[in-house]
Amino acid sequence: MVFVFGGAYQGKLDFVRETFGVKEEEIVRCDQDGTPDLAGRVIYGIEEMTYGMTRRGEDAEKWIADHMAAFEDKILVCTDISRGLVPMDTVERAWREINGRCMNRIAARADEVWSVFCGIGSRVK
DSSP states (O other), X not given: OEEEEXXXXXXXXXXXXXXXXXXXXXXXXXXXXXXXOTTSSEEXXXXXXXXXXXXXXXXXXXXHHHTGGGGTTOEEEEEOOOSSOOOSSHHHHHHHHHHHXXXXXXXXXXXXXXXXXXXXXXXXX
């Protein structure tokens, strides 16, 4: 498993395309309405899924843990939402916490972890 994270608009997906030779049809984009189709090579936007699950009162960290084996041959991409101002809204604060926990769990299991800033990837693990 490869895990790529970074701030919003930092070029994470372009980095993944260039570094790992990913084609558009291999990318599954997460949304807030459900869980992603795990058939794609790249699962992009994990934070969108965790936000939707947090809003609905579902346990995103448990979902990630339960599906970890399915991620073994995937590239997971997530926006790091842990920096900046702490939201006043309780759901947004909970989302920030759970997204960080999910990122920790994924990074611990990943073979490679990359941080992307200004389109430049740095291998962390």
